Amino acid sequence: xxxxxxxxxxxxxxxxxxxxxxxxxxxxxxxxxxxxxxxxxxxxxxxxxxxxxxxxxxxxxxxxxxxxxxxxxxxxxxxxxxxxxxxxxxxxxxxxxxxxxxxxxxxxxxxxxxxxxxxxxxxxxxxxxxxxxxxxxxxxxxxxxxxxxxxxxxxxxxxxxxxxxxxxxxxxxxxxxxxxxxxxxxxxxxxxxxxxxxxxxxxxxxxxxxxxxxxxxxxxxxxxxxxxxxxxxxxxxxxxxxxxxxxxxxxxxxxxxxxxxxxxxxxxxxxxxxxxxxxxxxxxxxxxxxxxxxxxxxxxxxxxxxxxxxxxxxxxxxxxxxxxxxxxxxxxxxxxxxxxxxxxxxxxxxxxxxxxxxxxxxxxxxxxxxxxxxxxxxxxxxxxxxxxxxxxxxxxxxxxxxxxxxxxxxxxxxxxxxxxxxxxxxxxxxxxxxxxxxxxxxxxxxxxxxxxxxxxxxxxxxxxxxxxxxxxxxxxxxxxxxxxxxxxxxxxxxxxxxxxxxxxxxxxxxxxxxxxxxxxxxxxxxxxxxxxxxxxxxxxxxxxxxxxxxxxxxxxxxxxxxxxxxxxxxxxxxxxxxxxxxxxxxxxxxxxxxxxxxxxxxxxxxxxxxxxxxxxxxxxxxxxxxxxxxxxxxxxxxxxxxxxxxxxxxxxxxxxxxxxxxxxxxxxxxxxxxxxxxxxxxxxxxxxxxxxxxxxxxxxxxxxxxxxxxxxxxxxxxxxxxxxxxxxxxxxxxxxxxxxxxxxxxxxxxxxxxxxxxxxxxxxxxxxxxxxxxxxxxxxxxxxxxxxxxxxxxxxxxxxxxxxx
Amino acid sequence: xxxxxxxxxxxxxxxxxxxxxxxxxxxxxxxxxxxxxxxxxxxxxxxxxxxxxxxxxxxxxxxxxxxxxxxxxxxxxxxxxxxxxxxxxxxxxxxxxxxxxxxxxxxxxxxxxxxxxxxxxxxxxxxxxxxxxxxxxxxxxxxxxxxxxxxxxxxxxxxxxxxxxxxxxxxxxxxxxxxxxxxxxxxx
Numbered sequence: 004x005x006x007x008x009x010x011x012x013x014x015x016x017x018x019x020x021x022x023x024x025x026x027x028x029x030x031x032x033x034x035x036x037x038x039x040x041x042x043x044x045x046x047x048x049x050x051x052x053x054x055x056x057x058x059x060x061x062x063x064x065x066x067x068x069x070x071x072x073x074x075x076x077x078x079x080x081x082x083x084x085x086x087x088x089x090x091x092x093x094x095x096x097x098x099x100x101x102x103x104x105x106x107x108x109x110x111x112x113x114x115x116x117x118x119x120x121x122x123x124x125x126x127x128x129x130x131x132x133x134x135x136x137x138x139x140x141x142x143x144x145x146x147x148x149x150x151x152x153x154x155x156x157x158x159x160x161x162x163x164x165x166x167x168x169x170x171x172x173x174x175x176x177x178x179x180x181x182x183x184x185x186x187x188x189x190x191x192x193x194x195x196x197x198x199x200x201x202x203x204x205x206x207x208x209x210x211x212x213x214x215x216x217x218x219x220x221x222x223x224x225x226x227x228x229x230x231x232x233x234x235x236x237x238x239x240x241x242x243x244x245x246x247x248x249x250x251x252x253x254x255x256x257x258x259x260x261x262x263x264x265x266x267x268x269x270x271x272x273x274x275x276x277x278x279x280x281x282x283x284x285x286x287x288x289x290x291x292x293x294x295x296x297x298x299x300x301x302x303x304x305x306x307x308x309x310x311x312x313x314x315x316x317x318x319x320x321x322x323x324x325x326x327x328x329x330x331x332x333x334x335x336x337x338x339x340x341x342x343x344x345x346x347x348x349x350x351x352x353x354x355x356x357x358x359x360x361x362x363x364x365x366x367x368x369x370x371x372x373x374x375x376x377x378x379x380x381x382x383x384x385x386x387x388x389x390x391x392x393x394x395x396x397x398x399x400x401x402x403x404x405x406x407x408x409x410x411x412x413x414x415x416x417x418x419x420x421x422x423x424x425x426x427x428x429x430x431x432x433x434x435x436x437x438x439x440x441x442x443x444x445x446x447x448x449x450x451x452x453x454x455x456x457x458x459x460x461x462x463x464x465x466x467x468x469x470x471x472x473x474x475x476x477x478x479x480x481x482x483x484x485x486x487x488x489x490x491x492x493x494x495x496x497x498x499x500x501x502x503x504x505x506x507x508x509x510x511x512x513x514x515x516x517x518x519x520x521x522x523x524x525x526x527x528x529x530x531x532x533x534x535x536x537x538x539x540x541x542x543x544x545x546x547x548x549x550x551x552x553x554x555x556x557x558x559x560x561x562x563x564x565x566x567x568x569x570x571x572x573x574x575x576x577x578x579x580x581x582x583x584x585x586x587x588x589x590x591x592x593x594x595x596x597x598x599x600x601x602x603x604x605x606x607x608x609x610x611x612x613x614x615x616x617x618x619x620x621x622x623x624x625x626x627x628x629x630x631x632x633x634x635x636x637x638x639x640x641x642x643x644x645x646x647x648x649x650x651x652x653x654x655x656x657x658x659x660x661x662x663x664x665x666x667x668x669x670x671x672x673x674x675x676x677x678x679x680x681x682x683x684x685x686x687x688x689x690x691x692x693x694x695x696x697x698x699x700x701x702x703x704x705x706x707x708x709x710x711x712x713x714x715x716x717x718x719x720x721x722x723x724x725x726x727x728x729x730x731x732x733x734x735x736x737x738x739x740x741x742x743x744x745x746x747x748x749x750x751x752x753x754x755x756x757x758x759x760x761x762x763x764x765x766x767x768x769x770x771x772x773x774x775x776x777x778x779x780x781x782x783x784x785x786x787x788x789x790x791x792x793x794x795x796x797x798x799x800x801x802x803x804x805x806x807x808x
Numbered sequence: 809x810x811x812x813x814x815x816x817x818x819x820x821x822x823x824x825x826x827x828x829x830x831x832x833x834x835x836x837x838x839x840x841x842x843x844x845x846x847x848x849x850x851x852x853x854x855x856x857x858x859x860x861x862x863x864x865x866x867x868x869x870x871x872x873x874x875x876x877x878x879x880x881x882x883x884x885x886x887x888x889x890x891x892x893x894x895x896x897x898x899x900x901x902x903x904x905x906x907x908x909x910x911x912x913x914x915x916x917x918x919x920x921x922x923x924x925x926x927x928x929x930x931x932x933x934x935x936x937x938x939x940x941x942x943x944x945x946x947x948x949x950x951x952x953x954x955x956x957x958x959x960x961x962x963x964x965x966x967x968x969x970x971x972x973x974x975x976x977x978x979x980x981x982x983x984x985x986x987x988x989x990x991x992x993x994x995x996x
Binding site for chain 2: 012014015017018019021022023024025026027028030031034119121122195196197198246247248249250251281282494495496497683684686687690691692693694695717718719723725726727729731732755
C-alpha cells in the first residue's frame with residue numbers, strides 16, 4: 004500500500020534548493036539584462052511642470068529614458084480597475100508613468116534603462132523634475148473632512164459607499180435593553196515580503212514573443228494585462244513566477260506599472276531588461292493596508308446577547324483603487340465572525356488619501372473587522388459584568404446551525420453562508436489551552452514580580468478559497484514521472500509539496516515521481532491566483548480531480564490490456580494491478596506509453612510497452628472518438644461559494660509599569676481549516692501569521708507626516724518583529740471538513756494574522772484597566788493612556804496623519 | 809546642462825578573494841557592494857538582498873568566518889579575504905556529492921523556511937555560530953535567541969528557525985560525542 008500522504012507532515016521538496024542557495028528568485032534571473040530604475044515623486048500631491056533629462060543623457064551606459072509622453076496606445080491609458088463594483092462610484096487609477104500629476108510619494112514618473120542598476124540610478128539622479136505642490140490629504144479623518152481633495156473630480160474624497168444590512172437596525176437598537184457605542188482606529192501596515200517586487204522581460208524578435216518573469220501572485224493575469232497593454236496576441240506572451248520571496252497580498256495586485264514598462268522596454272530595446280525593487284521603493288510605491296476608523300453601536304440584552312449591530316467604517320484606500328473595494332467589503336462581511344447577529348447594518352466609506360495604494364495584505368480587511376466585533380464583545384462583557392469568554396459563548400452560532408446564512412454578500416458576490424464549523428468547540432479548546440479560568444493566579448504571581456498581567460481573546464471566521472476557479476493538469480510520462488501543473492503561484496506556501504502529496508495519494512504513485520509546476524503560463528494558462536487562503540482549496544481540489552481523471556483513463560487502458568474490469572484494478576506504488584491477484588499487473592508508466600498509439604521505441608519504456616500492445620481493431624480509429632492520446636487529464640474546480648475557516652486566539656501580556664513595555668508572554672491558537680493536507684505546513688502558516696499579528700498590534704505602522712512623507716520607509720524605522728518580539732505559540736487543531744469540496748479543505752494562509760490586534764488589545768485592557776481603542780499601541784501611547792485621569796480613556800485621536808495624535 | 813566631464817565613469821579595481829574555498833580574481837567597480845560582486849561577478853545568487861541597509865540580514869555571508877552583511881561591505885574591502893556564502897556551507901563527500909551543514913539539514917527537517925528568501929542569511933549566521941561553539945555542550949535557549957536574533961523573516965514567525973537551531977546543535981553534539989568516543993577508543 005502506498006504510504007499515507009494526505010494529512011502527513013511530509014517534508015518540503017522545495018527546501019533542497021532553497022537551503023543550498025540554488026533557488027531562482029527574480030533578481031537571480033538574467034545576469035546580462037539591462038537594468039531599469041525609476042524617478043519617483045518626492046511629493047504626495049503635485050503637478051508635474053517639467054521633466055528635464057538633459058543632464059542624464061551624458062551618463063555612460065544610459066540606454067533609454069521614458070516618460071508618459073513615450074507611452075502609446077493602451078499604455079497611455081489609466082491602469083485597469085481590476086475588480087469594479089457598482090458601489091465603487093469613483094474608481095481612479097494612475098498611469099504606468101505619471102501623467103501631469105502625482106498623487107502619492109513614490110509614484111513612478113520616469114523610467115531609465117541602463118547597462119546596470121548603478122548606472123541607471125546615476126541617470127535617475129540627474130533627471131530634474133519640476134513640480135508645483137498641491138494640497139495633501141493624509142489619514143482617514145482628513146479625507147473625510149475633505150478640506151482638500153485627492154482627485155479634482157471627487158471633492159468629498161469618497162471612492163465608494165458600500166452598504167449592507169440584514170434588517171432594520173435602528174428600531175432593533177431602540178428596542179434593545181442596552182446599547183453601547185464606541186469609535187476606534189486601526190493603523191496602516193504592509194505585507195512587506197523579504198523580497199520586493201521585480202520583473203524581467205526578454206523579447207524574442209525572431210519569434211515576436213515575450214517572456215516575462217515577475218515576482219507575482221497571479222502570473223496568468225499579468226500575462227493577459229501585458230498582452231492587452233502592449234497590444235500583443237496572448238500566445239505571444241508567456242509569464243512565469245519563479246521562486247517568489249514572500250507575497251502576503253502585495254504581489255496579487257497586477258499589473259504593477261513595472262510589469263508593463265519593463266516588457267515594453269525589452270521589446271523596444273531588443274534586449275533583456277530587469278527591474279528589482281529596492282526596499283525604499285517597496286515602502287513608497289507598493290501597497291499598504293489596514294487604516295480604518297470604525298464607529299460601532301451594539302445593542303444587547305441583560306445576558307449579553309447581541310440584538311443589533313450597526314457599524315460605520317471609514318476606510319483609507321490610498322491614492323487609487325486598482326483593486327476595487329475588496330478590502331472594505333471583506334471587513335464589512337467578515338466582521339460578524341462566529342456570532343449570531345440578529346440585525347446587522349454596515350456602512351463603509353472608502354476614501355482617497357495622498358498615500359500609497361491600499362490593497363489586500365494577509366487578512367485583507369479581516370483583522371479590522373475582527374477588531375470591531377471582538378472589542379464590542381469585550382465591552383458588553385464589561386458592561387454586564389460577565390466573563391469575556393462567557394459573553395462570546397452566549398452569542399456563538401451553534402454546531403447544529405450550519406449551513407449558517409448571514410444574509411450578506413461576500414467579496415466574490417456570493418452569499419456569506421458558513422459551510423461548517425464548531426465554534427463552541429473552538430472556545431472550549433482555547434480556554435483549556437491558555438488556562439483561561441486560572442488567570443487570576445497568574446495575575447497575582449505577575450503582580451508579585453511587579454508586572455501587570457492581562458489576558459485577552461478573539462475569535463474569527465474567515466471566508467477562504469473563493470472562486471471562480473482553478474485548474475490542474477496531471478500527465479504520466481513513459482518514464483513514470485508524473486507532471487502536475489496548476490496556474491496559481493507560490494510564495495513559500497509549499498505548494499510543490501502539498502500538491503504532490505495530493506496527486507500521489509489520488510493516483511497511487513510514489514511522491515518522488517511527482518513533479519509540480521505552479522505559476523507558469525507555458526504549462527497552465529487559466530488561473531486566478533494565490534490570495535484569500537485559496538490555493539489548497541482551489542488548486543488542491545483541481546489537481547486531485549485531474550489525478551482522478553488520469554487514474555480513470557489508466558484503469559481503462561490497463562483493463563483492456565489485462566482483460567479485466569476497470570473496477571477490479573487498483574494503482575499502488577505506480578503499479579496497476581488486479582486487486583487480490585499478485586502478478587497480474589502493468590506499470591503505470593507502461594500504461595502511459597500505451598495511451599499513445601504512436602510510440603517509436605526511443606527508450607526502454609516504449610520497447611517494454613510493445614509486449615502489451617494488442618493488434619488493434621481494424622474497424623476502429625487508433626484514437627477513439629472522444630479520446631485523446633497520452634495519459635493526461637485537465638480538470639477544474641469551481642466552488643459554488645467560499646469555505647469558511649475559523650479559529651480562536653488568546654494572548655497573555657505582561658506590562659512593565661516603569662517602561663510600559665508590552666510583552667506577549669503566551670499566545671494560544673485554536674485553528675480549524677477543515678481537513679489538513681500537511682499539518683507541518685499549516686502550523687508554519689499559523690506561526691507566520693501570528694508573528695504578523697503581533698507586529699501589527701504592537702510595532703508596525705506607516706508613519707506618514709502631514710505632507711504625505713512616509714517617515715519610516717526603511718527596516719530601520721518600520722519595526723517588523725525579530726525573533727525577540729514573537730511569543731512562543733501553542734496550537735490546537737480542530738478539523739471540521741468543508742462539505743463544499745471533494746477534499747473537505749478550507750484555507751489556512753491568512754488565519755494566523757486576523758485576531759492578533761483584537762486579542763492583544765483585549766489583553767492590554769485587562770492588564771491596565773483602560774480602554775484600548777486604537778491599534779497598534781506603543782509603550783509611549785500606553786503610558787500616556789494610563790496616566791490620564793479620565794475614567795473613560797481611549798487613545799483615539801483624529802487621524803489626520805498616519806501617526807497617532 | 810552638466811558637462812561631459814561630470815558624467816559617471818565607473819572606477820574599477822582588481823580584487824583577489826577566496827570564495828567558498830576557491831581563489832577568484834575579478835575586476836569590479838569600486839562602488840559595488842560585496843553582495844553585487846557575489847551575485848553578479850561570481851554568479852552566487854544564493855546571497856539575497858532584502859533591504860540594502862544592513863537590517864534584515866538576508867545577505868549575510870561569512871568573511872574570514874565572521875557573519876558579515878554583504879550589503880554593508882564594498883567588494884573591494886574583501887580583497888585578500890575568505891568569503892563563504894550559503895553555497896559554500898555544504899562540503900563535498902567522498903562520492904562526488906555534497907554533505908549539508910547540520911543547520912541546513914535542520915532547516916529542512918524542522919520546516920524552518922517558507923519562501924526561502926531570508927534563509928541563506930540565517931543559515932550562514934547560525935552555521936558560523938554553531939561551528940564556533942563547543943559542540944559537546946548542550947545549547948541553551950539564550951544561545952538560540954542570540955543565533956536567530958539579528959535576522960528578519962516574514963514567513964515563519966521564527967519558531968521553527970529556533971527549533972532548527974536546537975535540532976542542529978543536538979546533531980552536532982551527538983557527532984561530537986561519537987567522535988570523542990572514537991578518539992578515546994583509538995587512544996586505547
